[in-house]
Amino acid sequence: MIRAVIVDDELKGRETLRTLIMRHCKGIEVVGMADSVASGVTLIRNAAPDLVFLDIEMPGGNGFDLLDKVKDKNFEIIFTTAYSQYAIKAIRFSALDYLLKPVNPQELQDAVLKVAQLLSASTSNRRNVDALLSNLQENNEPKKLALPNTEGVAFVNLDEIIRCMADANYTGIYLTSGKKILVARTLKDYEELLSEDDFCRVHHAHLINLRHVREYIKGEGGTVLMSDGTRVEVSRRKKNEFLERLKAI
Amino acid sequence: MLRRLFLFLNGLFTLTSKAHRSPFVSKLPRPTFLSFRSLSFFIALSFSFSLSFSFCFAQQGSFTHFGVEDGLPQSTVRSLLQDTLGRLWIATDGGVARYEGPRFTVFHKKDGLAEDKVTAMAKDTQGRIWFGHWGGGVSCYDSKTDTLFTVTLAQVKVNKPISAILADKVGKIWIGTEGLGLISFTPGDTLSTKVYGRQDGLLAKKIYCLMQDSKGVIWLGTELGVVRFLPMESRFAKMAFAEIMDDDVTAILEAPDKHGFLIGMRHYGLWDIKSELGDVWKCKEVKSKASASFHAVNTLVNDGAGHILLGTESEGLISLKGCNNSGEELHYTIANGLASNQVLSVLYDREGNVWAGTFLGLGKRSRADVQRFELREEGTPTPVYCVLQTIPQKAFVLGTERGLYQFDARGEQRLLGTIRSRVNALVRDRTGMLWASVPGRGVARISEEGSSVTWLERIAASTQVNCIGLDTAGNVWIGTLREGVFRVDPKTMRVSDFGISDGFQSNSVHTLLCDRAGTMWFGTPGGFITRFDGQKFKTFSEKEGLTDNFILCLAQDQQGAIWCGTYDGRYFKQSHGRFESVAIGIDYAPSAMVFDAQNKLWVAGGNGLFCYSNDTLNPSKSGLTGIEINANACLVDEAGDLWLGSMSGLLNFSPSQSLRNQQAPILHIDRMLVSFRPRLMEQDMQLKYDENFVSFEYTAISLTEPSKVRYQYQLQGLDKEWSPPSQTSSISYPNLQPGDYTFLLKACNNDGVWNKEPLAFRFHVAAPFWKTWWFWLILLLTLLFTLIAYIQWRVQSVERKEQQKTELNKKIANIELKALRAQMNPHFIFNTLNSIQHFVVHNDPDSAQKYLAKFGQLIRTILSNSSLAYITIAEELAYLELYLELESLRFENKFEYTINCDAELDTSEEIPSMLIQPYLENAIVHGLMHLSGKKGAIHLRLEKMDTTLKCTVEDNGVGRQRATALKAAMRPKHKSMGMAITSERLEILNNMNNSGLRQTVTDLTDEKGQASGTRVELFIPLSSEEE
Incomplete structure (x- = not known):
């Protein structure tokens, strides 16, 4: 049985989530609820839950502040938020889970199931939490990307990534160290995640770090010579966008 | 007749x-x-x-006088000299005069002379003229720079008269003084001054004359006789002649044959010294025809034609033929026009004129080439x-x-x-x-x-x-x-006798000639020319080309052709059995005709003697005028001299020593003026396009008859031909077109002898830059470039405007979209939905329905309003009330609100849509949400102020300062989109309509000075007033 607590400032929010958990999820018990950061910290310390549903937006401090204040993070976290783009980006960078309110019962079930698997596998996303907090500390823009793979989670700085290449439902990430990390996410996910950080989708199979472009060779679409010496084809349709973004750097 | x-x-x-x-x-x-x-x-x-x-020589020539009245500075002429430009320099006791033809230029102490009294003159190889003065001073004139200056001798002070000055062939200047001996120096080298005296073997202190002979030896006439200076040995040697007493030697002249010298003594006559076998000398006194000695010769000059000219102290000027007075001896005195019999200096100029400087002025004798025997x-x-x-x-x-x-x-x-x-x-x-x-x-x-x-x-x-x-x-x-x-x-x-019956056309024969082939020619008055070849007579008449039947003279030229002159002043030449008329430039009836050895035809007629030769265009008159030559009284002797019988005696001259002044003038361009300003002349001069007013001033020097000098000029590049001869000595060319020019100038002397080579001065007037091809090219290119640039600019500007417009529209669309999204604050929407989910989850369908209805109404209003730029105040108010109601529901009545609308306000007036909502949201989210301990309150007030709607949003929240602090503590940093978008909208609206939208924010405090809320005032111009 997973022991869970809910931290949310809105009464309606807390009650709705608790009701949904009870109706749709098995093997999980809500052992407490808190309506602010301060009461949440106390609750977690006292109840020692396995799982915390943590609302990000709260008056007098948000969910991340709470995480800062909890010393032993022996629990998994599912963030809940009505709407917080920046927080969600950071969370995704760290490969953590979140729920959007109003809560979709199916998503809730999946998230809880994933947590149950983690718990049963005795693995943890805690390192990811650290990464999240570290990313949040840096000025707004998260720089460390968590890459969950078969061996666990690799944390890489964005400037270490030269390019990403689609490989069916996986994505191969090529690093400056010469290593290639295969991640079970689509290239589209990374395009969404990284397009604000000087990454550009130059081809349906390629996402490149513009800062690692060494040379552009003209052609119909052209070819880009990357800093590691690899050549990446640029599709005709993406050429203009690519050149404009390259210029903007 | x-x-x-x-x-x-x-x-x-x-x-x-x-x-x-x-x-x-x-x-x-x-x-x-x-x-x-x-x-x-x-x-x-x-x-x-x-x-x-009595049979005597006459017409030996007379002197024309020049005195102070003619421009001389003073009348005692001590030295004469002709410079390289042909100008005559006259040294007097009162300054130096330069004669350039009709005028004298005078130089005094103020012009640069060391003293006014000039006692000696010499020219050097550099074209400089050196002056020695009575008081010991030395001056110099440099013709290259046209400057006159005083020369200061280093190391020696000369205070005795300088009686002689000599510029030797190596450029050294020698000064003979009366009392200080001999001094030499090299111009420009102050250390070179040397005084020669006893230590050098020179005993004499008074030097009267100096001469350098053709071998380079310098001869000194001293009070102790003749002294030679051998420059190579740097030694003085006194010439001792047994026959000659030691006496003042006043003049030395190298003999024309270079084998001897003439020495003039003050008291012991004139001596001819011949060198024989090295340094053995033979002396012989030269005496006059009357066997008298020539004493006190001041100067000796060789005229280059074998005559020696003596300037004497009291006997005037004497001309001797040769050193031994072997020929005629001519005396020129006051009777011949000299102003004084004391002749101090003599010059024989390049044209053959003799100039005599006397105690009382200057005399000039023109070249006398005709001798008359009476x-x-x-x-x-x-x-x-x-x-x-x-x-x-x-x-x-x-x-x-x-x-x-x-x-x-x-x-x-x-x-x-x-x-x-x-x-x-x-x-x-x-x-x-x-x-x-x-x-x-x-x-x-x-x-x-x-x-x-x-x-x-x-x-x-x-x-x-x-x-x-x-x-x-x-x-x-x-x-x-x-x-x-x-x-x-x-x-x-x-x-035997011959007449008309033998073939003559006249029984009168005026002249006859036996040609060198032995044929006899007879010139008749009225019967043309009859020829006798030994067999028969033949008469040449009109048929043979003779258009005049009255023949006066016959002559045979060196080629054997017979020439004749007629009573009408026409001249014919026989050629191939015919006679052809020849224009020889005169139309006098001839009294005598003869060809000389040079094949020149001499024609005596009218009142003079004329010469014609094929290579001379203009016949020249000899110096013989006013004398009537008798018919056919002429003869060429075997020496080529002409002898003519005249009514006043026998005349003789040598055509070989031509009658004409053969020396063309020396021509010199004095200065060039460019636009009235003197300009230093240099060949191939470059003038700017506006320097096209060019004048030349020039002089041609011919001392024989300066007033008869004529000039001709031509500016190649402008003039096609030479100008007519004129006496004007300057010419101006105004307004010259750009181009290359050569100014050609020539002059002729009194006898019409022109310079063979004209003086040529080349210059170039540049084209103004606007007339050059490259200027036009540049202009054209510039215009073309400007045009292209303008077109491009125009195209770009239109494009840019379009782009700006598009961008603005895009921006407006974007901002409107953003405004819409701002209204639909995701937090608000999702939290509202969350609240509805709560009602659904907890089986409260009434509340859920009520909540959903209001939410639906709000969304509809937003969607409908956002498509309009302006809505009425009433519509805006309804929307705001709905929004506040939903917010207060969501926050479970954590705050209350009031809405006040001024009664005067016409709520049907339009304002930009959805401007006010973000202020309300801002007040709720940042001011009221963090409030604890008291219930929040928000007041909206609309008032009309003149033409403006004043909208006040006042809350009792935590205040801006604390709200900012709270926000800063939040992670991640939340961007306040709503207010940023509103500010942007205000700006765009202001830009578009210039409408004067503005806002003020006031922080409110309570009695204790604690922050107690925020007041925002928004001023919206009312649209009806704008129109």
């Missing part, structure tokens, strides 16, 4: 001749053979001595009618008004024979007998010595003989008036 008059006079002359018939001569009746009556040789001889003829009897010159050369050299027989004279060029003469009346024609046959025509007496045959005279019987006393000649066979031909021509064989004395 004139011709008739001539014939009439001729006849008249014959009549008068008859009246003077001599009683001594009678005629023997021998029709075919000549017989002579001898006359006593003694009678003839006594006649010759009884008549006192035979005078009782003061009247005797006319000479014919000239006959006898052997030996320069011995002549003259036929004169008073009989025959024998004469030689030394001036010795004697009467020949006993005839004492006019002899008008004369010939000497091969036996040496003279045949003379004596008008009124007939023709006499006279022995060479004149001892026997016989008359030719066949010629009547009344016959007028015009001419006598000799053919190559030795026959004597006699041409008469109206009686035909006679031929006499001197051996047999057989006489």
Whole structure:
């Protein structure tokens, strides 16, 4: 049985989530609820839950502040938020889970199931939490990307990534160290995640770090010579966008 | 008419001749053979001595005077010099004058001379002129820079008169002083000054003259005789001559043959010194024709033609032929126009003029090339009618008004024979007998010595003989008036006569000529020319080209062609059996014609003597004018000299030493003015386009007759031809077009001798830059470029405007979209939905329905309002109320709100849609949400202020400061989109409509000074007032 607590400032929010958990999820018990950061910290310390549903937006401090204040993070976290783009980006960078309110019962079930698997596998996303907090500390823009793979989670700085290449439902990430990390996410996910950080989708199979472009060779679409010496084809349709973004750097 | 008059006079002359018939001569009746009556040789001889003829040289030339009144600074002329430009420099006691032709330029101490009194002058190889002064000063004139300056000698102070100055061939200047000996220096080298004295072997202290000979030896005339200075040995050597006393040597001249010297002494005459075998010298005193010594010679000059000119202290100027006075000796004194007999300096200029500087002024004698010998009897010159050369050299027989004279060029003469009346024609046959025509007496045959005279019987006393000649066979031909021509064989004395019946067209023969081929030519008055080739006579008339029948003179040129001159002043030349008219430039009827050895035709006629040669365009008149030459009284001797018989004596000149002044003037462009400003001239000068007013000032120096100098100029590039000759010595060319020009200038002297090579000065006037091709090219390119640039700019500007417009529209659309999204704050929407989910989850369908209905209404309002730029105040108010209601529901009545609307406000007026909502949301989210301990309150108030809607949003929240602090603590940093978008919208609205939207924010405090909320005032101009 997973022991869970809910931290949310809105009464309606807390009650709705608790009701949904009870109706749709098995093997999980809500052992407490808190309506602010301060009461949440106390609750977690006292109840020692396995799982915390943590609302990000709260008056007098948000969910991340709470995480800062909890010393032993022996629990998994599912963030809940009505709407917080920046927080969600950071969370995704760290490969953590979140729920959007109003809560979709199916998503809730999946998230809880994933947590149950983690718990049963005795693995943890805690390192990811650290990464999240570290990313949040840096000025707004998260720089460390968590890459969950078969061996666990690799944390890489964005400037270490030269390019990403689609490989069916996986994505191969090529690093400056010469290593290639295969991640079970689509290239589209990374395009969404990284397009604000000087990454550009130059081809349906390629996402490149513009800062690692060494040379552009003209052609119909052209070819880009990357800093590691690899050549990446640029599709005709993406050429203009690519050149404009390259210029903007 | 004139011709008739001539014939009439001729006849008249014959009549008068008859009246003077001599009683001594009678005629023997021998029709075919000549017989002579001898006359006593003694009678003839006594006649010759009884008549006192003086035969003298005359016309030796006279001097023209120049004095202070003509421009000299002072009248004592101590030195004369001609510089390289031909200008004459005159040193006087009161300054230096420079004569350039018609004018004198005077230089004084103020112009740079060391002193006014100039005692010596010399020119050096650099074209400089050096002046020595009475007080010891030295001055110099540099013609290159046209500057005159005083020369200061280093190391020595000269306070004695400088009596002589010499610039030697290596550029050294030598100064002879009266008391300080000899000084030398090199110009420009102050250390080079050297004073020579006893230590150098120079004992004399007074140097009177200096001369450098052709070998480079310097000769000094001193108070102790002649001293030589050998520059190579740097040694002085006194010349000791046994015959000559030590005396002041005042003049030294190297002999024209370079083998000796002439030395003029103050008291002991003039000496001719010849070098013989090295340094052995032979002395001989040169004396006058009267065997007198020439004392006190101030200066000696060689005229380059074998004459020595002596300037003497009291006897004027004396000209000697050669160093030994072997020829004529001419004396020029006050009687010849000199101002004084004290001649201090003499100059023979390049044109042959002699200049004499005297104590009282300057005299000039033009070149005298004609000698006249006068035979005078009782003061009247005797006319000479014919000239006959006898052997030996320069011995002549003259036929004169008073009989025959024998004469030689030394001036010795004697009467020949006993005839004492006019002899008008004369010939000497091969036996040496003279045949003379004596008008009124007939023709006499006279022995060479004149001892026997016989008359030719066949010629009547009344016959007028015009001419006598000799053919190559030795026959004597006699041409008469109206009686035909006679031929006499001197051996047999057989006489033949010829006339019209033999082929003549006239029985009168005016002149006859035997050419070198032996053919006889007869010129007749009115009957053209008749030729006798030994067999028959042929007359040349109009058919052969002779357009004038009255022939006065005949001559044969060096090519053998016969020339004739006619009464009408026309001249013809025989060529291929015909005669052709030749324009020789004169139209006088000739009295005599002869070709000289140079094949120049000399024509005596009118009142002078003219010369014509094929290579000279203009005939030149000799210096002989106003003298009447008698008919055919001319002769060229074997030396080529011309001898002419005139009414006033015998004239002689040498065509080889031409009559003309052959020296063309020395031409010099004095300065060039460009736009009235003097400009330093340099060949190939470049002038700017606006420097196109060019003037030249120039001088041509010909000292013979400066007033007759003429100039011709041509500006190649502008003038096609030379200008007509003129005396103007400047020319201006205004407004020259761009281009290359060469200014050509030439001048002629008094005898029309022009410079062979004109002076040429090249210059270039640049084209103004706007006339050059490159300027036009640049202009064209610039225009083209400008046009292209303008078009491009225009296109770009339109494009940019379009783009701006598009961008603005995009921006507006974007901001409107953002505004819409701001209204639909995701937090608000999702939290509201969350609340509805709560009601659904907890089985409260009424509340869920009510909540959903209001939410739906709000969304509809937002969607409908956001598509409109303006909505009415009422609509805005309804929307705001709905929003506040939903917010208060969501926050479970954590705050209350009030809405006040001014009654005066017309709520149907339009305002920009959805401007106010973000202020309310801001107040709730940042001001009220963090509030604890008290219930929040938000007040919205709309008022009308003049033309503006004032909208006040006031809350009692935590205040801006704390809200900002709270926000900063949040992670991640939340961007306040709502307010940023609103500010942007305000800006765009203001930009678009210039509408004056503005907002003010006030922080509210309570009584204790704690923050107690925020007031935002928004001023919205009302649209109705705008219109």
